[in-house]
Structures are given as C-alpha cells and as structure tokens.
Amino acid sequence: MRWPATIPEALEVQATLRAGVDLTDACPDPxxxxxxxxxxxxxxxxxxxxxxTLSLDDLRIVDQAVVTGEVTFPYEPGLFAFRELPPLLDAIAALTRPPEVFACDGHGLAHPRRFGLACHLGVLTGTPAFGVGKTRLVGTHAEPGPAAGDSAPLLDGDTHVGEVLRTRPGVKPVYVSAGHLISLDHATRLTLALSPRYRLPETTRAADHLCRAALD
DNA sequence: GCGACAG
DNA sequence: ATCTTGTCGC
Structure with a gap:
C-alpha cells in the first residue's frame, strides 16, 4: 500500500498494520x-x-546518519508516524551497520489504537523497537517512587500499555512502551541503562543533537 | 457538550 | 515540535 496522504487513509493503514505487531523479545542481549x-x-x-547507534557498554556512537526532507503530513495526535516515519526510514537506510533495536521518541503500544510510532517502525523494518515518550498520550498511572529506576504501570482501562519510569532522581518520569519484537520489561531496562546522567536516554539525546545540527 | 491530545 | 524570559543549581 502507498503512503497515506489523509487522516482516513492513515487510520486504515494503522488498522491493517497493527495485526503485524509481535511482542516476542527478539533482542535478548543487544x-x-x-x-x-x-x-x-x-x-x-x-x-x-x-x-x-550507541554501544550499550560505553554509550559511545558507533554509527550515525541524518537526512532532511519536507513535511508531508499534518500533526495529528495518534497519527505521528505518518509525519515522522518517511525521513526516519531514510536515515535508517543510510546507516552503515544493521540496527539491533530502535529507541523511538514517542510511544509504542501506549497509543489509543495500540499502534504508536515505535510499533509502526518496528513492523515496517522487522527490527525490534520501543518507545520513550516525554509526555502521556493515553492511560492513567500512579506517581512513581523518587529513586532512579522506580516505576508505575501505565494503564489504559485495564490494559497495561507501558511503564512510567523515573530515569533520574527528582526528575519528571518518562513513558516507556513496547513497540515490536521486545517486551515492556526489556524496553524499560534498556531505557534505564541508557539514562545514567540525564532524564532522556543517551540515544534520544544523540539523535536530537544530530538532527538539530542538520537544520542549520 | 466539555476537555484531552506523542512530536 | 518551536519560540522565549527569567530563575535556580551544579
């Protein structure tokens, strides 16, 4: 199917692709x-x-790519992927080494139709992916404990769609959810391991710096 | 009808 | 997301 240009088309694509999500962990030790x-x-x-791409043992950059393009889809909560995925897929294609697991800015299953950006990216690439959002899109939760690593389940009705994780002491928690080919528990552990110093994972920070620099 | 609403 | 002034803290 071709890339949707309208909101109804995008909803149709989500309804089709969501059946492809698999939560079996395919990256036990990346x-x-x-x-x-x-x-x-x-x-x-x-x-x-x-x-x-960062090495997990020292958090150093081992591969990177950046591309620029035109915005082709409006911002619509719940339809984020249609706006950001086209250039992201181009950047991924420009990498030198095959990715093992993707850490996305935004949600995976913590989405109104259980198909956020991280799910969509995972299904299209066939590579494990999880989401780390800075703010909530759906669900309710208790306040996580104050220590780094403390978390509270993110519940949408009675479905456990993500984990609200305190990555650093005394900072606003982040919203972790599984996307594709990974468990919520593993995604949460990776997010914590990637955040030894700042609220957001080093992967997100490194990608943020790179794409900002590409706009000047 | 009135809010809520990833980036 | 991006824009923006000031403030607090290491």
Whole structure:
C-alpha cells in the first residue's frame, strides 16, 4: 500500500498494520541501541531525521546518519508516524551497520489504537523497537517512587500499555512502551541503562543533537 | 457538550 | 515540535 496522504487513509493503514505487531523479545542481549529523533525548521516545513547507534557498554556512537526532507503530513495526535516515519526510514537506510533495536521518541503500544510510532517502525523494518515518550498520550498511572529506576504501570482501562519510569532522581518520569519484537520489561531496562546522567536516554539525546545540527 | 491530545 | 524570559543549581 502507498503512503497515506489523509487522516482516513492513515487510520486504515494503522488498522491493517497493527495485526503485524509481535511482542516476542527478539533482542535478548543487544550490544547496541539505535536512537531516533526528528527536528523541524521554525516554519515547520522542513524536517530533519537522525538515527544514532550507541554501544550499550560505553554509550559511545558507533554509527550515525541524518537526512532532511519536507513535511508531508499534518500533526495529528495518534497519527505521528505518518509525519515522522518517511525521513526516519531514510536515515535508517543510510546507516552503515544493521540496527539491533530502535529507541523511538514517542510511544509504542501506549497509543489509543495500540499502534504508536515505535510499533509502526518496528513492523515496517522487522527490527525490534520501543518507545520513550516525554509526555502521556493515553492511560492513567500512579506517581512513581523518587529513586532512579522506580516505576508505575501505565494503564489504559485495564490494559497495561507501558511503564512510567523515573530515569533520574527528582526528575519528571518518562513513558516507556513496547513497540515490536521486545517486551515492556526489556524496553524499560534498556531505557534505564541508557539514562545514567540525564532524564532522556543517551540515544534520544544523540539523535536530537544530530538532527538539530542538520537544520542549520 | 466539555476537555484531552506523542512530536 | 518551536519560540522565549527569567530563575535556580551544579
């Protein structure tokens, strides 16, 4: 199917692709994680997308790619992937080494139709992916404990769609959810391991810096 | 009808 | 997301 241009078409694509989500963990012991992020120019017409692969043992960059493109889909909560995935897929294709698991900025299953950006990316690439959101899209939760590593389940009705994780002491928690070919527990552990110093995982920070720089 | 609403 | 002034803390 071709890339949707309208909201009804996008909803149809989500309804089709969501059946492809598999939560079986296919990356039990990854050596690297590839972070993804995008940035927009002030006018909101140009978009830059970056993919940065970090080694899990020292959090150093082992591969990176960045591309720029035009924004082709409006911002619509719940339909994020249709706006950000085209340039992200181009950036991923420009990587030198095959990614083991993707850390996305945004949600996976913590989505109104259980098919956020991380699910969509995972299904299209066939590679494990999880989401780390900075704010909530769906669900309710208790306040996680104050220590790094403390978390609370994110519940949408009675479905456990994600984990609200305190990555650093005294900072606002992040929203972790599985996307594809990974468990929520593993995604949460990876997110914590990637955040030894700042609220957001180093993968997200590295990709953020790279795509911002590509816009100047 | 009134809020809520990833980036 | 991006824009923006000031403030607090290491």
């Amino acid at each position: 050596a690297t994680v590839t972070g993804l992020d995008v940035a927009y120019d002030p006018a909101g017409e140009r978009i830059a997308a970056a993919a940065v």
